[in-house]
Amino acid sequence: MSSSSASTITDVVLRARDLSVFYGDFCAVRDVSIEIPRGEITAFIGTSGCGKSTVLRCFNRMNDLIPNARVKGAVEYHDIDVYRSDADASEVRRRIGMVFQKANPFPKSIFDNVAYGPRVNGLHKKGDLEAIVEKSLRGAALWDEVKDRLDSSAMGLSGGQQQRLCIARSIAIEPDVLLMDEPCSALDPIATARIEDLMQEIKQEYTIVIVTHNMQQAGRVSDRTAFFTTEVNPDSDRRTGILVEYDTTQKLFSTPSDERTEAYITGRFG
Amino acid sequence: MDELRKGFHHELDEIRAESAQLIEVVIDAIPRATRALLDGDLDSADKMIRADEVLNGRCLELEERCYRLLALQAPVASDLRQVIAIVKIVSEIERSGDLAVNICKAARRIYGHNLNSELQKVITEMGEQATQLFTAALEAFRESDAAKAAAIDDMDSYLDGLQRHFIRVILESHSAGNINVQVAIQLAVVARFLERIGDHAVNISERVRYFVTGWLPENLTNPRSTNSNDDTDGIPFFEE
Numbered sequence: 001m002s003s004s005s006a007s008t009i010t011d012v013v014l015r016a017r018d019l020s021v022f023y024g025d026f027c028a029v030r031d032v033s034i035e036i037p038r039g040e041i042t043a044f045i046g047t048s049g050c051g052k053s054t055v056l057r058c059f060n061r062m063n064d065l066i067p068n069a070r071v072k073g074a075v076e077y078h079d080i081d082v083y084r085s086d087a088d089a090s091e092v093r094r095r096i097g098m099v100f101q102k103a104n105p106f107p108k109s110i111f112d113n114v115a116y117g118p119r120v121n122g123l124h125k126k127g128d129l130e131a132i133v134e135k136s137l138r139g140a141a142l143w144d145e146v147k148d149r150l151d152s153s154a155m156g157l158s159g160g161q162q163q164r165l166c167i168a169r170s171i172a173i174e175p176d177v178l179l180m181d182e183p184c185s186a187l188d189p190i191a192t193a194r195i196e197d198l199m200q201e202i203k204q205e206y207t208i209v210i211v212t213h214n215m216q217q218a219g220r221v222s223d224r225t226a227f228f229t230t231e232v233n234p235d236s237d238r239r240t241g242i243l244v245e246y247d248t249t250q251k252l253f254s255t256p257s258d259e260r261t262e263a264y265i266t267g268r269f270g
Numbered sequence: 271m272d273e274l275r276k277g278f279h280h281e282l283d284e285i286r287a288e289s290a291q292l293i294e295v296v297i298d299a300i301p302r303a304t305r306a307l308l309d310g311d312l313d314s315a316d317k318m319i320r321a322d323e324v325l326n327g328r329c330l331e332l333e334e335r336c337y338r339l340l341a342l343q344a345p346v347a348s349d350l351r352q353v354i355a356i357v358k359i360v361s362e363i364e365r366s367g368d369l370a371v372n373i374c375k376a377a378r379r380i381y382g383h384n385l386n387s388e389l390q391k392v393i394t395e396m397g398e399q400a401t402q403l404f405t406a407a408l409e410a411f412r413e414s415d416a417a418k419a420a421a422i423d424d425m426d427s428y429l430d431g432l433q434r435h436f437i438r439v440i441l442e443s444h445s446a447g448n449i450n451v452q453v454a455i456q457l458a459v460v461a462r463f464l465e466r467i468g469d470h471a472v473n474i475s476e477r478v479r480y481f482v483t484g485w486l487p488e489n490l491t492n493p494r495s496t497n498s499n500d501d502t503d504g505i506p507f508f509e510e
Contacts, residue, residue, distance in 0.1 A: 216344055253346045255484030265346045267274035 011038040012079075013177055013207045014059050014096075019073035021054050021063060029054050029241035031073070034226060036177075041199055041208040043218035043249065046228030046264070051241020052211050055228075056179050059209065060096035061089045077177075094121070097170035097206075101182040103162035105154035105169075110137075110146050113154045113165055117173035132172055139205075140168035141198045160191025167198065171206065178202075180210040184217065196221050215265055218249065225249045227261045278343045282352060285339070288332050289356050289363075293408045293474070295325055296366045297401055300467060303373040304397030307460065308390055310381050315374035322371045329364040333357060348481065355481035359411070362470040362477075366404070369463045369470075376456045376463075383453045389443055392436045393457075396464040399429045403471035410475055416482040419475035429468040436461040 014036035021028045029051025036042050036059075044052035054063065061082060063069040075082050082092045094117075105113050114133045123129060133150070137143040142164040146157070154165055163183060170178055180199075184192040199208055199221050212218050218225050226246040230239035245258045256262045263269040273279065299318060306315040336357045339345060345353050385393070403425050410419035437458060444454040479485045 215346070219346070254350060256347050262347045266349045268279070269272065269274070 009035045009037040012036065013038045013077070014209070015074075015076040015079075016055065016058065017074040017076070019055065019058060019071065019075060021051070021058060022068075022070045022072070023066065024068045026238060027240045029228075032243045034243060034246055036207060036209055037224070038207050039204050040223040041203050041210060041221055043222035043225045044209065044211045044228060045213075045215055045218050045225060046241070046244075047230060048213075049239050049241065050228035050230050051243075052226075052228045053181055054241065055243075056181055056209060056211050059177070059179055060093045060098060062093075062098065064089055094173055095175050096177040096179060097173070097175035099163070099166050099170055099178060099180045099183045101185050103159060103166050103186070105157070105162050105165050107153065107155055109151045110154050110157070110165060111150040114168050114172050117169060121173060133168075136168040136172040137165075139171050139202060140164045141194060141201070142168055158191070160187050160194060163187060163191070163195060164198065167195070171202070175206060177207045177209065180208060182211055182213060185213060192217070215253075219253050222249045225252045227252065227256075227258075227264065229260055229264065275343070278339070278345070279349075281335070281339060281343075282345070282349060285332065285335050285356060286352065288328070288335075289359055290408060290412055292325065292328055292332065292360070292363045293404060293411065295328075296363055296370065296467075297404045297408065299325075299367060299370040300401045300404065300464075301397055303370040303377075304393055304464075306374055307377040307380070308385065308393060310377065312378060312381060315377045318374045319371050322367050325367040326364060329360050329367075333360050336360070351481040351484060355477040358477050359474050362473045366467050366470045369467050372463050373460055376460050380453050380456045383449060385457075386443060386448050388439050389449075389457065392432065392439050393460065396429065396432045396436060396461065399425070399432055400464045400467045400471070403429060403468050404474075407471040407474040407478070410478045414478070414482050416479045416485070419478040419482070422472055422475040426468045426472045429465060433461045433465040 012035045016032050016034050019032040020030040032051070032055055034055075044056060046052050057063045058071060058075050059077070059082075063071065071083055077092065077096065081087065106116060108116070111133055114136050115129045118129060118132050123132070134143060134147075137146060142161060145161060146152075146165075154162065157165060163186075167178070167183075184195050187195065196217065199210070202208075210218075210222065224247065227244045228241050229244050230241055232239055245252060245256060245261045247257070251257075252261060253265065256265065260269075299321075302314065302318060305311065306318065336353050339353050403422060406418065406422050406425060409415070410422065440449070440454050440457050440461070443449045444451065449457070476487045
C-alpha cells in the first residue's frame, strides 16, 4: 500500500487504522488504513465489491445496522474511537452525515424534510427553524428553486432537486463531515454538475468523502483519491476488498504508483 | 490481461506509430540536407523544401488526433502522459523539419563556393551526430526506455562541442581567405541549425522520460537553462 506517498495531512478528521469488516465469517474488506483531511474532498474509487462503501459506512457506524457485521481495527473521528463501547452511534451520525445513491426524501413537505433533524435535536421555535431551513437550502443551492413552495411535498421535486434536498437535510444539523455514497449515479449530467459545484462550495465547511463509480467525477471534484480493489481468496473463491493506493487526485490520475491503479483507471485490468 | 476501451487504446497505438514514422522522416532529412549542402545539389534541396509541407501537414493531423483523444476519451495515467508527450513531440518534429529546410536554403545561398575538406568534414560530422541523436530518441520512444532517453543529453553535449569547433574552422577558413564573409555567415547559421536539431532530439527524449515515468524537466536544474548566462555558449566571435 502506498498511502504513505500521499502528501502530508496535517488536520485529520477521520482515520481508519488496520480496519477490517466482516459479515459473519466473511471478510468484506481488510487492513485499511487511511486519513481523511479536513476541508477537502476525498474520493473512493474501485470495482464493485472492493469495500469502498463498506469503509465509508464505518465512518459513521452505518454498518451497525447490518446484522452480523463486525469491525476489527479502529475508526477515529478527531482521535476518538467511534467504535469504543461508550461512544453514542447517534451522536457520531449527527456529526458525520450521509447522502445516499438514491435520494430519499421523507414523504413530507420540503420545509419539514429540512427541519426534521433540528426538530429531533430539540429546536422548535418557528423563527429559528425557518432560518435554519433557509440557510440549509441555500447551502445546498436549492433555495431559489423551492422558496415559493416550501409547503409542497418533497416527492414532487426532480431527482437532482431531491438529492440536493437530502444534502440540505444533512447540513441542517450542522455536521462536520458529509459522507456521500454515489450521490450522482441516478442523476443526469446537469443535475450531477450542480451537485459537484455544490460540493466545491461547501467543502470548506464540511469535510466530504465520496464513493463514486465515475472516475471522471473523482478527477473533477476530489482533492485526494483512494483506489480500492478486490483480492480473491484461493480457498473460498470469495473476494475481499483492499485499499491499493491513496494519494492526491492529481498524482493518482497522472502518475499512479501502483500498477493495479494504472490498470484499473486506464481500463487495462484483469 | 483483459482490456477495456480497446478502440481507444488502438487509436493510441496508431498515434504512437505515426509519431515514430514522423521522427523517421526527420532522421532521413538531416543527412540529405547536409549532403545537398556539401554537394551543392540544388535539385535535392528544392525537393526537400517542398517535402516539408507534407511533414507539416502530417504533424498537424497528428496533433489534431491527440486533441480528439483528449476531448473524447479523457485519458488518464500513462495514457494521458502519452498523449501529452506526443503533442509536445510533434512540435519538436515539425521544428526539426524546418531546420533541415533551412540547411537546404543555405545550400542555395552558398552555391558555387567551394568548401575545403576540413569544413566538409566537420559539417558531415555534425550532421551525423544530429542524426544519431534523433535515432537514439526514436529508439527510446519506441521502446519506452527512460534510461536510454536520459543518456541522450550527453550525446548532445558532444554535438555542442562540434558546433564550437565548426565555428573555429569557419573563422580560420575565412582568415585564410578560403571563404568570403557571406559564406562564413551561412555556415555559422548551418552550425546553429544542426545544434538546434540536437536540442529538439533532447526535448523528445525528455518527453519520453515524462511519459514513461512522469518525470518533468526542472528548469532550475536543467543544464541547458543554467548555462544561459553565457549568451555565446562558448562560441568564439569574429576577431576582425
